Amino acid sequence: MIxxxxxxxxxxxxxxxxxxxxxxxFEVEKGELxxxxxxxxxxxxxxxxxLVTLLLADSGQAxxxxxxxxxxxxxxxxxxxxxxxxxxxxxxxxxxENLNFFASIFGTTVEENYHLIKDIYVQLEPFKRRRxxxxxxxxxxxxxxxxxxxxxxxxxxxxxxxxGVDTVSRKEFWEMLKRLKAEGITILVSTPYMDxxxxxxxxxxxxxxQIMSIDTPAGIIARYPDKLFAIKSDNMxxxxxxxxxxxxxxxxxxxxxxxxxxxQEGLNPLEGSSQFLASIVHENVEMQxxxxxxxxxxxxxMTNDRHQ
Amino acid sequence: MIDTNNIVISAExxxxxxxxxxxxxxxxxxxxxxxxxxxxxxxxxxxxxxxxxLCGLSKPSAGVATVAGYDVYKEPExxxxxxxxxxxxxxxxxxxxxxxxIHFFGGIYGLNDQALREKSDSLIQQLGxxxxxxxxxxxxxxxxxQKLAFSVAIIxxxxxxxxxxxxxGVDPIxxxxxxxxIYEAADMGITIFVTTHYMDEAEYxxxxxxxxxxxxxxxxxxxxxxxxxAAETMDDVFFQLARQAxxxxx
Numbered sequence: 001m002i003x004x005x006x007x008x009x010x011x012x013x014x015x016x017x018x019x020x021x022x023x024x025x026f027e028v029e030k031g032e033l034x035x036x037x038x039x040x041x042x043x044x045x046x047x048x049x050x051l052v053t054l055l056l057a058d059s060g061q062a063x064x065x066x067x068x069x070x071x072x073x074x075x076x077x078x079x080x081x082x083x084x085x086x087x088x089x090x091x092x093x094x095x096x097e098n099l100n101f102f103a104s105i106f107g108t109t110v111e112e113n114y115h116l117i118k119d120i121y122v123q124l125e126p127f128k129r130r131r132x133x134x135x136x137x138x139x140x141x142x143x144x145x146x147x148x149x150x151x152x153x154x155x156x157x158x159x160x161x162x163x164g165v166d167t168v169s170r171k172e173f174w175e176m177l178k179r180l181k182a183e184g185i186t187i188l189v190s191t192p193y194m195d196x197x198x199x200x201x202x203x204x205x206x207x208x209x210q211i212m213s214i215d216t217p218a219g220i221i222a223r224y225p226d227k228l229f230a231i232k233s234d235n236m237x238x239x240x241x242x243x244x245x246x247x248x249x250x251x252x253x254x255x256x257x258x259x260x261x262x263x264q265e266g267l268n269p270l271e272g273s274s275q276f277l278a279s280i281v282h283e284n285v286e287m288q289x290x291x292x293x294x295x296x297x298x299x300x301x302m303t304n305d306r307h308q
Numbered sequence: 309m310i311d312t313n314n315i316v317i318s319a320e321x322x323x324x325x326x327x328x329x330x331x332x333x334x335x336x337x338x339x340x341x342x343x344x345x346x347x348x349x350x351x352x353x354x355x356x357x358x359x360x361x362l363c364g365l366s367k368p369s370a371g372v373a374t375v376a377g378y379d380v381y382k383e384p385e386x387x388x389x390x391x392x393x394x395x396x397x398x399x400x401x402x403x404x405x406x407x408x409x410i411h412f413f414g415g416i417y418g419l420n421d422q423a424l425r426e427k428s429d430s431l432i433q434q435l436g437x438x439x440x441x442x443x444x445x446x447x448x449x450x451x452x453x454q455k456l457a458f459s460v461a462i463i464x465x466x467x468x469x470x471x472x473x474x475x476x477g478v479d480p481i482x483x484x485x486x487x488x489x490i491y492e493a494a495d496m497g498i499t500i501f502v503t504t505h506y507m508d509e510a511e512y513x514x515x516x517x518x519x520x521x522x523x524x525x526x527x528x529x530x531x532x533x534x535x536x537x538a539a540e541t542m543d544d545v546f547f548q549l550a551r552q553a554x555x556x557x558x
Contacts, residue, residue, distance in 0.1 A: 018447075038479070039450070039477055039478050039479035039480075039482070040450045040477035040478065041449060041450050042479075136351065136352055137351055138351050138352070163476065163477065164351075164473070164476060164505065165351060165505070166349075166350040166351050166505055166546075166550065167505065167507060167543060167546055167547065167550070168350055168546070168547060168550040168551065169350070169351060171547075192476075192477045192478075193506075194480060207479065236512075237491045253480075253481075253484055254484055254487065254508075254512065255508055256507070256508035256509075256510075256511035256512075256541070256542065257511045257530070257541075295480050298479075298480050299480050299481055302479065302480070302481055303481070
């Protein structure tokens with residue numbers, strides 16, 4: 001069953017001069033964990049705001065849980081949970097007061113759906129009388145998630161929930177999402193972190209208001225058109241410069257400990273007959289064939305776009 | 309070019325207490341000229357507090373530190389004048405043009421009119437922004453803003469620049485272009501002190517310190533750290549260390 005359907009959605013700002021979304025279409029299944037992956041300015045927040053009925057699109061249609069985002073906006077508001085990227089709870093209410101407030105607004109009680117937030121809330125409980133404004137970043141994030149969940153939404157929209165959060169807390173957050181998914185809640189989550197893409201069932205890679213690719217992470221990786229190699233040496237910045245100048249190398253990007261490169265079609269630098277490694281005049285060169293990450297795919301799609 | 313004889317940051321048992329809470333707990337380390345030094349740690353580990361002390365914005369409770377040759381207790385104003393600083397949150401004035409921003413920050417850092425003109429022209433050229441010199445910064449793509457913010461932060465050729473999560477939210481290509489700029493600055497002898505949540509970027513640093521519960525729990529090159537922790541990636545190292553944290557502010 002389709003739970004979120006987006007068709008040819010476009011949105012501009014400032015009288016059309018800024019294009020936030022251009023002809024976006026996709027569908028999300030009931031109970032799916034769907035990721036919108038892209039940098040700031042890709043249109044992620046605009047998309048979410050349209051879907052939770054806080055913003056009107058210029059053109060196109062969208063439905064959430066069977067309701068139209070324009071005609072049935074009131075229905076949608078009671079059925080979705082929304083965690084904005086910017087902390088939007090009441091800073092001068094305590095943790096407990098915020099949670100009770102959101103529960104009563106949605107006509108429910110904290111007790112009724114406590115099982116949904118229990119794992120998260122136990123970490124907040126020692127601070128339940130503290131004002132939300134005085135919580136640390138990670139705690140604010142957890143409280144915002146509790147408030148977005150307390151009415152057991154059909155669809156949960158999380159706009160960059162892990163931005164600025166360290167890798168340990170990010171891992172915990174994604175564990176939490178998996179448990180919510182097991183409850184049958186449809187989850188749309190946006191993130192600028194490419195490594196989080198693999199934690200979603202399907203992802204849309206977005207850039208400058210357009211979807212570049214949409215598939216399972218494995219599907220996106222399988223569609224990477226080139227053979228990819230990782231290479232390193234004792235002088236990584238010098239190596240990168242040399243690789244970019246090398247006539248056989250078609251792309252070279254740093255990826256932590258290694259540089260990832262693609263070669264001209266048909267060339268395999270690891271074959272015995274290849275002169276490639278001999279042409280790289282560096283100390284302690286190591287090279288191997290690798291399978292791409294989602295970030296490699298993102299870069300490839302971006303550069304593809306630029307050439308067109 | 310790292311010059312280990314030239315110490316740009318020296319901290320000795322540097323400590324900051326807020327009431328009963330020891331945010332930074334006797335950290336000691338040195339950073340050399342031209343080095344790219346990664347300052348990592350989980351949220352709440354004390355990174356921001358430590359950085360504020362090193363930038364002359366917060367007085368330590370105990371310990372000794374000098375930055376760019378100036379004492380953090382006695383010469384905080386000298387420090388502010390002689391360092392560069394850029395964070396993801398505050399960088400440029402959105403309602404000023406590119407040129408105006410460069411002039412404003414150059415002026416603040418005491419560049420004279422002629423130096424300002426020269427700097428501003430060469431900078432705009434370097435960044436490929438000649439056609440946009442009179443464009444309001446607010447309307448620029450984030451990637452451009454970030455590159456401009458970095459260039460402005462080193463306009464007075466400081467001996468060290470502090471970068472607080474400079475690449476948050478930018479696309480993967482721009483993120484790498486930003487690191488090209490960092491390498492160039494380091495090659496010119498500017499010391500880079502950088503925090504990041506991207507573990508691949510940790511690999512680009514010459515040395516890394518990892519803060520846990522207000523202390524520096526590890527400090528070495530990425531290669532040595534991975535060896536010490538028998539870890540495949542920096543992400544692993546970070547995970548092993550951050551898990552030891554007892555402080556639960558997050």
